[in-house]
Amino acid sequence: MPDASPQASALESTQKSIAFDQLELLAEMSRDFASSRDMQASLEKAVAHITEYIQADGGALFMLNAAGDKLICEASVGATEIKGLTLPSDQGIVGRSVQNHSAEIVRDVQNDPNFYNKVDEKTGFTTRSIICAPLRVKDERIGAIELINKRSADGLFSEDDLRLLETMSASAGLAIHNARQADALVEQEVLARELELAAEIQRSLLPEERGDEFPVHGVNIPARTVSGDFFDFFELDDGRVCFNLGDVSGKGMNAALLMAKTASLFRCLGKTIHQPGRLMALINKEVCETAARGMFVTMVGGIYDPRSGIVRIANAGHEPPLFFSESGDCTAFEAEAPPLGITTFLADGDRYPENEFQLAGGSFYIFTDGVTEGYQADGSELEVAGLINILKAGKEKTAAARLADVVRVILGGERAIRDDTTLLCLEDRARLPAGSGPATGIFAEDAAGDLGVEILNLEVPSQPDRLKLVRNAIAQAALFTDCSDETAQDVVIAVDEALQNVIRHAYSNQPDGKIKVTVSRTTENLIILIRDYAETINIETVQPRDLDDIRPGGLGTHFMREVMDEVSFLPPPDGQGNLLKLVKRIA
């Protein structure tokens, strides 16, 4: 066949153009949206196609904004450039078409009351005839396509043009709808991936199980991908173990972020501040300053000394943790202060109230309400009583196995877990109950830990007039270790107060008691041991007092705790008397 004549070629092109029916438009737009994901460019292409196909002077595509109150021209071709033009969604011929879900033809535009003539006024273009068809999928309004002036002598559209536009708009609407859904799906996938990453980071914030020998065990099961619960534990250089368990109000990403912040603060500050009450007051201050309004964290934080067996905890508005003594008695430690993030005005000045007890072969549990409010197999809530039963029944098992028992009950129910579920157990099977240790001699090494080099060792009778002598000796001993004057002064205050307590309380002002004081130093610490031979006192009675309660007396213990890094009672050697250990960091 010879080369096609120009006429034949033009005919072929027209036929091709006519063959570009609505199905092809749909296919083309969908391909465009899928390949470029540039909605704007695809819309312009679609408007150009339709304008060309129906032979109009100009065409414009309007989309409804998210609020549904405005129509915005997203693409325009031909006679006038009106891209960006914004109309109230019930105005103009476009508005009418969108509102009524109906195609519109206006052959005498200038006399139509709905005609928005501002464009003509501005551009000098004369609009004679308009056809407009809505873009929609089922009842969802998307926008409308409007064509202006037929390219013919009278410039008027026909009913056939309108029907064509209507079918093509339907296809375009479907393509836009599909593209939007695809975008939403992609967005959802991105979010899901990010959530998974957040969950992974969150899991990495939880400590690893350290085996049966380690005193702390924990478990955390998020109700959603990320969790508002957390627990943590870590060892200090001197062998003591810090631990905490917390619950952020709410669930989801905001709770997870506050959880990450609170857990990080505990871990970071907990390495230098070893008094849980003070540590939590500091975290509280930080959370109060920066937390989003209305969010708070309940938390129990504590420190355990494996050598003395002493556990010290502070409870900020959390479910009371439970202590089971070796004989099976159960004690709950009610919160005496509000959750973190509520107020910086604490009743106890700058610290949360603390509780101190001997672990002595017992087990200590902290848990979130996800545990006690967890559903059992029969649909009822576990509650504290149910938890106690499981823990008691598993007394002979390892701590990790006991925690697994609790989780199994909560996960075993028909219903999905409703809240993040977190438990922590502190138990030291490796350590014998207090008093049964092999401590011998005045300062049993294994109880007091590494004492380093001895600097001073003195003994005085329990008489107030010897305090000045001791103060002078302690000041000189402290300065001997090259510590600052301020540090020496603080150490003197603590030792003086400790001796006062011994004279007044342990010996009840009897002048014939014996008090031994030993000062020694390691590379980092100055360690003072104070030993008496009076009746062993109940540690509970030597709590620091409430400083807001201004009254004489009871300040000494507060002073000691304030100026020293550690104040702890050790099990007295031979089970007789008291042994107090004071540590001041000097390195």
Added chain:
Amino acid sequence: MKHEIREEAAGVVVAFEGDVDLQTSPDARKVLLDCVRQGKSIVVDLSKVGYIDSSGVASLVESFQSARKGGRNLVLASVSEGALRVLKLARLDKVFTICDSVEDGLAAIG
């Protein structure tokens, strides 16, 4: 520990010298409470007190509360560094009026 009492128009100045500790604080307490009982406002001069312990602080608090109850005042003046450290530990630096000098103290109670 020694002490000196000086009568002034505004009240009395009680100056302690030495350590106020478990041994000496009962004396300090008695001196201060005697002045309170005589209906005097007091300036406690702590410039020569190198050390004060919790029992000494307790004596100051008790005398302060007793003075206030009788409508009198008790202020601390020229507090030594060592004593101030202890008052701060007890958060009492916010409770007591602490004046730089005895003169300021007399002005405060006057």
